[in-house]
Amino acid sequence: MMNIPSNMKSIQDQLAADFEYLDDWEERYAYLMDLGKEVQGLSPEEKTSDNLIRGCQSRVWLITRYENNRLWMSADSEAFIARGIIALLMKVFNGQTPSDILNENFDLPERIGLTAHLSPGRANGLAGMLSRIRHDASLALGTQNRN
Amino acid sequence: MMNIPSNMKSIQDQLAADFEYLDDWEERYAYLMDLGKEVQGLSPEEKTSDNLIRGCQSRVWLITRYENNRLWMSADSEAFIARGIIALLMKVFNGQTPSDILNENFDLPERIGLTAHLSPGRANGLAGMLSRIRHDASLALGTQNRN
């Protein structure tokens, strides 16, 4: 978990390529949910309302930790698809530096046909998760700059 | 003023005929405002808020009196056109019996091209005046029936 990941652009490219192999929406969702199964999840005590991402119809909890100049995250959700989305986010953002996170153009959802999940409405969690990650990254950046 | 008028249908027909002679809207309004000049009006003391017809943009006051089984009315307004409308109403309804008033189909406005003044909005007084007259006629009818 603490291994330093490769750069975000190439991770996104790799994931987009993985999804491109899949023929139809069924396979894409099946793959997404499979990715979700790998997410470690959170303990009941970690599922606090502070860690709850508002604006998800299925509850999503997300915790970030700033360590060694990098942002580490763990998350959980009640729904399979939301967990799949968590998995994608973790693959891309987990262990990256705050400034890289803030500079990254996260276009993966469009590229793999999951744009719907990015809508700013409150039914979906992706927008909420993304803004929590970015928010925590800017906080971390603040800490870093003060150091 | 206390002369018993002819029946309302024939008064309406007569007025409609008078207006038919007029060539255009200018002549019709000129005639209407001329009719309005004949309206006797009310004294300042009679212009109470009870006598005010709500829903006229130009203030209109109307008083009815029930005497000899007939409804007698006097009215006033600040505006020339509203006084003209008052004149029409008085010609048709003044001195009629309550039951005749309530039974009369008052279609004169349509016939002389003044329908706009009948709209149920609050800019115009005709609807308000008409419903006040009808209201007072039903009250009078109640009195009559109890006698």
Add this chain to the structure above:
Amino acid sequence: MKQSDQSVSGKTHQTDWKAVRDEFPALHQQVNGYPLAYFDHAATAQKPRKVIDAMTRYYEFDNANVHRGVHSLSQRATLAYEEARQKTARFICAKDPSEIIFTSGTTASVNVVALSWGRAHLKPGDEVLVTGLEHHANLVPWQMACAMTGAQLKIVPVNEFGEVSTDSVAEMLHSKTRIFAFSWISNALGTINPAHDWVQLAREKGITTLIDAAQVAAHHPIDVQHLGVDFLCFSAHKMMGPTGLGVLYGKKSILETLDPVFGGGDMIDEVTYEKSTWADLPYRLEAGTPNIAGVIGLSAAIDFLESIGWQNISRRESELLQYALEKLSEIPQIRFIGSPKERAGVISFVVDGVHPYDLGILLDEQGIALRTGHHCAQPLMRHFGITGTCRVSLAIYNTFEEIDQLDRAIKRALRLLGISQSN
């Protein structure tokens, strides 16, 4: 068990339901490569061409501010606006058009009553009664009114079938109860409450009544005289009319006692810098420029519903409901939430082990629009020990084929989710 609309159309006589459906432009589209099957009627209804056109026409020809203008456009707009009020009055059998207040929605209507009537009539020790079935729109305003006045909110319990028994209502209506506010049809479960009986019970005890008829107006005729209710609220957008418009009906004698909640143009009689006096009803409760186009759209929606006829509407809806219930009960993983004896075209269900959100997404991929979540009835969900359901809500423009499509789509989604029949 597959029925086609053709084979069924024999049952519903005169009405050509295909032609009715054709009047709704939004229904004729593909979603994710599938024909759209819109089952989210209880959230908001689709709009027939005539409603859309009426508003377009208004903006193209008659657009003007109402009431104070003497020019022709303003006269025309005012006439259309006030005729719509008369039509709405007739639609629910109100005695007088001035008993119809146009608001921005059911939510606003309930809040106006809770704020204005509530402030005037509630005090510590008093009780406000609602049922356990309420939409937040008929619950939260009363919580707020109680918090403000010190009155207490009481809830008539819901049974395991998603019903509220008339006995419980009778028991909880007592000398401390000031108002009984209840939904006639539950948006979450479809339960139809015996509105007339409940109002009678309350009236016998001199208790004021409010009916949340948001789910009723597109489905059943409403007769406020027969109901005897004091207040009744509904939204245009749920009855094939436009968004941003609601109706508050109130008995004239009681509306006349209400202080306005909002102040501004149109609701005043005379204003000085020091104080203002209020206009007559209905204007007193309609501050500011109203939703004129919305009112004209509502008027067209009423015409549309009446042109189809209530008998045809209910026959069609109950046929669709029966068919959908049949199909869905054949899917063993489905557990219905609520099984009220009197049920409108609403079916709520869950699949144990599956979050409604997942199912909703996978159905959307197959063109199915249904609602997942708490349906603005969180306490009711908690009553059933769940956080949400999938809700199918039906309208006359749905087809039996769409229900077949739903059936296939659910099965496919469950396979994908790995929830096999044998689970």
Add this chain to the structure above:
Amino acid sequence: MKQSDQSVSGKTHQTDWKAVRDEFPALHQQVNGYPLAYFDHAATAQKPRKVIDAMTRYYEFDNANVHRGVHSLSQRATLAYEEARQKTARFICAKDPSEIIFTSGTTASVNVVALSWGRAHLKPGDEVLVTGLEHHANLVPWQMACAMTGAQLKIVPVNEFGEVSTDSVAEMLHSKTRIFAFSWISNALGTINPAHDWVQLAREKGITTLIDAAQVAAHHPIDVQHLGVDFLCFSAHKMMGPTGLGVLYGKKSILETLDPVFGGGDMIDEVTYEKSTWADLPYRLEAGTPNIAGVIGLSAAIDFLESIGWQNISRRESELLQYALEKLSEIPQIRFIGSPKERAGVISFVVDGVHPYDLGILLDEQGIALRTGHHCAQPLMRHFGITGTCRVSLAIYNTFEEIDQLDRAIKRALRLLGISQSN
């Protein structure tokens, strides 16, 4: 002095005003046998084709309830709704979309502040300051808030020109003043107030500010950052958008302290039978199904105005205003009410001995739509010793020919009324 639009178009460079006018379907009609000349813009604006089409398109393709749906239509509707919020935020330079609350109109926006902020911050001894120019929408709610809280309403006086001097404002903003609520542009006289300066004066004394920008949004760019104002209100229908929709802007830090006025769906976080917690901004202040189509129409109206550009808009409006003032001042019977140095495209006048209603009717007979009456500003009318005026209000879609038509029509009406020049 007769100018044609052709001869003038040279002055206004790029913009083809005839083409702009052609985008407004309602303007191309005859009224009583004359071409309609619509001078009632301040009451409500006409709508360009693009605004009407955006709403039609919404109803034809994307109509669904927002926020809680996972299906595609609901996603599309939500996206459009929230993008419109972002656009509106940008339109007035708000820092954050959550500072934009959609309401049913300016009137509702002001009332929400008066009720929610007022209840929390006003107490006996406090003062609320408004000006003598206010529309009832920014006067009556404050009277009601004062009646409820025991605060006192103070009025900055209007001078003979229909202006409020900044000196008087400075004088009346003092330690007891809690909020200063004023209209940026007077709908009755067209007076443009120095909004930025007034807000600065109030801020220096720590006084909360509210701007009624109902008459501004179609005419001038609004920059809430530059203004530094706490609350700002406007209506879509006055800026070529639809009826039934308004905006309440509030600084986030202050909006966050506001309790909701209405309770219901969408504004809650968690509801139990006993109590509820509120959602985050902006939802907390948007109870119930919003006016979704209206919001989409507003978005199109913003696009339309921006596509023309503020410079072009103000140049055009001031050319029309100058021309109209010139023409009308040549009619000796006309007495202007208000002659503010800074004036938007609004001209109020009376003819002594003639009731505005009579003039309005006789102008309507000649295709002229203008407003007569008190313009929801009764106290201001009383200040001038009149009960009402005739009001010409101009917009970019008006033409110089229409002003000529107005000129001829007034002269003809005055002849008919027997008010000859020599009077």
